[in-house]
Amino acid sequence: MKVNIDDYRGVWVFIEQKEEQLLDVGLELLAAGRDLADKLDVELCGVLLGDGVSHLTKEVFESGADKVYLIDNPVLKYYRTETYMKAVGDLVRKFKPEIFLYGATSNGKDLASAVATDVLCGLTADTTLMDVDVEKRLFEASRPAFGGNIMATILCKKHRPQMATVRPKVIKRLPLQAGRTGEVIVEEIDVKEDDLQTKVLKIVKDAKKAVNLEEATVIVAAGKGIKDEKGFAMVKELADILNATVGASRDVVEAGICGHDHQVGQTGATVTPKVYIAIGISGAIQHIVGMQNSELIVAINNDKEAPIFNAAHYGVVGDAFTIVPMLTEAFKEALSDKVAQEEVTTNG
Numbered sequence: 001m002k003v004n005i006d007d008y009r010g011v012w013v014f015i016e017q018k019e020e021q022l023l024d025v026g027l028e029l030l031a032a033g034r035d036l037a038d039k040l041d042v043e044l045c046g047v048l049l050g051d052g053v054s055h056l057t058k059e060v061f062e063s064g065a066d067k068v069y070l071i072d073n074p075v076l077k078y079y080r081t082e083t084y085m086k087a088v089g090d091l092v093r094k095f096k097p098e099i100f101l102y103g104a105t106s107n108g109k110d111l112a113s114a115v116a117t118d119v120l121c122g123l124t125a126d127t128t129l130m131d132v133d134v135e136k137r138l139f140e141a142s143r144p145a146f147g148g149n150i151m152a153t154i155l156c157k158k159h160r161p162q163m164a165t166v167r168p169k170v171i172k173r174l175p176l177q178a179g180r181t182g183e184v185i186v187e188e189i190d191v192k193e194d195d196l197q198t199k200v201l202k203i204v205k206d207a208k209k210a211v212n213l214e215e216a217t218v219i220v221a222a223g224k225g226i227k228d229e230k231g232f233a234m235v236k237e238l239a240d241i242l243n244a245t246v247g248a249s250r251d252v253v254e255a256g257i258c259g260h261d262h263q264v265g266q267t268g269a270t271v272t273p274k275v276y277i278a279i280g281i282s283g284a285i286q287h288i289v290g291m292q293n294s295e296l297i298v299a300i301n302n303d304k305e306a307p308i309f310n311a312a313h314y315g316v317v318g319d320a321f322t323i324v325p326m327l328t329e330a331f332k333e334a335l336s337d338k339v340a341q342e343e344v345t346t347n348g
């Protein structure tokens with residue numbers, strides 16, 4: 001189907017919610033969307049679907065949106081491809097956005113690909129960088145390609161909207177602007193529960209993830225330089241002292257030293273801790289894309305030419321098997337001194 005791309009204007013973000021709670025990723029994407037919308041001089045709009053979710057629009061406006069398209073209907077209580085694709089597809093056909101961003105969550109990825117087939121447009125998955133050619137109004141969605149050896153910038157010249165999924169934590173949220181408001185456009189979905197083929201019979205919650213890298217404030221990560229389980233235990237000891245979460249490179253996971261839930265990088269978690277300590281990690285691009293937004297990066301590696309030092313704020317060149325136990329001892333001492341001092345202060 002030929003579309004007149006000049007009819008399409010505005011930047012949209014899918015605002016994902018679960019059990020009437022907003023997921024951070026939608027609010028993070030509003031920061032990227034705000035930048036794109038300002039450059040194109042158009043509105044930034046959130047798309048919010050659910051049942052009993054209208055109160056969530058407040059935070060969407062305070063996070064940067066100018067407008068929210070809201071469909072509040074019991075058939076949208078739980079995510080189902082059938083209903084969400086119909087709702088979003090109809091909104092796209094009616095209001096014609098030029099750019100549409102989704103979080104690369106399980107539901108976000110499912111929805112974006114379903115909408116792309118419904119409205120016949122392209123989709124760039126797992127975008128890590130976004131910009132726009134203002135003159136041509138072309139969205140530039142960049143992502144690692146060819147095993148992460150290059151960054152490919154993907155354009156969609158002939159179809160609209162230009163769509164992308166973006167992983168959680170890749171973009172920083174804008175600070176909340178209390179009291180900021182906007183326009184709510186309330187729309188309907190022309191579907192009844194009886195017409196639907198997919199029924200939600202029961203929600204079974206996943207056991208809590210054992211390792212939650214995305215939420216960690218301090219991560220101590222092990223690379224292949226730690227050699228084996230003994231080296232990993234040494235890294236874990238340092239992590240325990242710092243009350244940190246243990247991360248790992250893919251090579252460590254593939255060697256069976258720890259589980260995939262520890263993996264940081266392109267095919268693992270994207271993390272943004274306050275401190276990231278990389279031990280015996282070379283700094284392959286596929287690892288860097290997962291941790292480069294950490295506030296402070298410390299690298300320990302015995303090769304002074306290792307690429308990890310280009311991403312690090314502080315680097316220690318040396319043998320991890322000497323340095324890590326020294327660090328663990330030093331932190332143990334410093335922290336026990338701190339506890340002792342606090343006890344003296346409390347006891348007068």
Ligand SMILES: Cc1cc2nc3c(=O)[nH]c(=O)nc-3n(C[C@H](O)[C@H](O)[C@H](O)COP(=O)(O)OP(=O)(O)OC[C@H]3O[C@@H](n4cnc5c(N)ncnc54)[C@H](O)[C@@H]3O)c2cc1C
Pocket residue numbers: 147148222223224225226248249250251252263264265266267268269279280281282283284285286287290300301302303306318319320321
């Ligand atoms: C499609 C694709 C997706 C990928 N996804 C990911 C991903 O999500 N995450 C990821 O991490 N990788 C990923 N990779 C793999 C990635 O390319 C690298 O192979 C991997 O990150 C390397 O892991 P490493 O740094 O632990 O090992 P190495 O590259 O082997 O580096 C080991 C480092 O340890 C140092 N070292 C050795 N001994 C010591 C010592 N005693 N003390 C101090 N330092 C020492 C060495 O100098 C070296 O720099 C992916 C690859 C592909 C193709």
